[in-house]
Amino acid sequence: MGIKTGRIAAAALAAVCVFSVVSCSDDSSSDGGGSSIAPGAAASGAPIKVGLFNPSKGPATQAGVTTGKNAAVEYINKQIGGINDRPIEVVDCGIDNTSPESTISCANQFVQAGVVATIDGYNVESAAAMPILTSAGIPLIGQIPFNTATGAVTENRVYFGPPPAAFLVGFLQSLGQAGKNSLTLVNSDLPQAHQVFDQLLAPVGKQLGIDVKSAYYPPASPNFTALASTIAEGNPAAGGLMTAPNDNTCNKLAQALKSVKYTGTVFLAACTEFVDVLGPQAVGSQTYSPVWLPPAVDAAPEPAKANLKIAEQFIENAGGTGGFYAYGTFATLVDVARALTAKPPAEFTGPAILATLQGLADYQSFLGPKLTCGKATSPNCTTEMLLFEVTADKKQAPVTGGFLTPSPEVLKLVPGAA
Structure with a gap:
């Protein structure tokens, strides 16, 4: 993630x-x-x-x-x-x-x-x-x-x-439930990113019946048009960023995906700024978060x-x-x-x-x-995550109406995730 x-x-x-x-x-x-x-x-x-x-x-x-x-x-x-x-x-x-x-x-x-x-x-x-x-x-x-x-x-x-696995499992679950069975995600060419894809994203995708592909870019000099073209050429049901180095990366990739006419679900990891940058063009895009964020304030419960x-x-x-x-x-x-x-x-x-x-x-x-913290098998106090979808100009809402709980059976396959 x-x-x-x-x-x-x-x-x-x-x-x-x-x-x-x-x-x-x-x-x-x-x-x-x-x-x-x-x-x-x-x-x-x-x-x-x-x-x-x-x-x-x-x-x-x-x-x-x-x-x-x-x-x-x-x-x-x-x-x-x-x-x-x-x-x-x-x-x-x-x-x-x-x-x-x-x-x-x-x-x-x-x-x-x-x-x-x-x-x-x-x-x-x-x-x-x-x-x-x-x-x-x-x-x-x-x-x-x-x-x-x-x-x-x-x-x-x-x-x-x-844990990171919860975001990926939750997102993949949501894709599967929506009948979407292909995904291409790009990420910085760093050892940790390869590890996450090879040991987590690809096998979980296979378990859930989703064909997951990856592409990598040099952290210091990404070519966003080339990345967007790589995503679009396979015409996956969803595509975007596995993790977000910063909001600027999300903004540029989102704009590039629009410029190459990609029509699938755009997924932009943990970013929020693109919601303002793209305005109405961002509608339908998805992001993840462990906490409520300002674009989704109208959907948040108290407190x-x-x-x-x-x-x-x-x-x-x-x-x-x-x-x-x-x-x-x-x-x-x-x-x-x-x-x-x-x-x-x-x-x-x-x-x-x-x-x-x-x-x-x-x-x-x-x-x-x-x-509830202090689990014997995980340092994480929850597995619940928020999967947001842009619903209107500068507005987001959870795709499930609230927190999403990834499959415990799938999370058990990842050390420390359950």
Whole structure:
């Protein structure tokens, strides 16, 4: 399916990483200066320090992660009283999603910095950090494990969203139910993408009776017209992106597919911006998400509808890039804060934080479904996902009316997915 780094030494960074948001990868501000927000309950205790693996470097950046982080810290620390009256302090470490070495470097920096937990900003190379984090007793918390090895086991990690397999299985199920039996998806030419296709997408498609084909493009220089032509020439019932490096990639591929007169169902992974860019031309296109997103606000139930409006306000105020990665990052950090406030551990240590989050049962997440964490076979707290279809100009709605539950029997074929 489908993601966004640093300290040099503990002593050096202790002097500079003293604010509620610590950015070691850029100079972006957490209060981007949009609309004014009324003061809420401000946190006043000692900060709780967490690390963020932020895909802000290299050819596959996810700028929305920074926006979502900035917005979430503003909301958590100034509106809802932090984590049990303690502000959250984010040590922002920029990674290159094509380089496991940058992930390893950030993991070591987080250990030196003394963080008590880390946030997975849709890091394709997150598995490279796990030996370091586990040895230090620092859990990894995220929305979706974009690395299949990370998502295959449960040790020292918890994810509030579904596994990547759930999105693919859910999408393929929906295609099958609609009588569509062919699919071509393109993706960045990275080892993880080949692994997902070879070990997950192709065999699941075969199991569901759908002929699935793939094509790859160089991450730094995709030729969108050529990609669109590759998709269209086979005339598959559905085609598009398996994962989305960023919204701009989705926008350009969507426009290219329209230019080559492709008439099948356009699937654009976790993107939202194309809904505005294409306008009425986007109708019929589909995307996935673990959380509710602004184009689908009219279809969202409460409390997701009200929470989505809160998230939208803070994300707009933070400035920068919005979209799926901003809302997913915002939701992840807010759910960490709310869960740890509702049931604060005696000490905010890595193992205690992990135990609290893994102990969540029937917990209503901020923008997603109810979660039950701590499964013996999966680090994910749910398998439910949203498959959106563009229904009108700048509007989306779930194809099933709400969350879709992928087949448990199919998910059992994928380690860590069920």
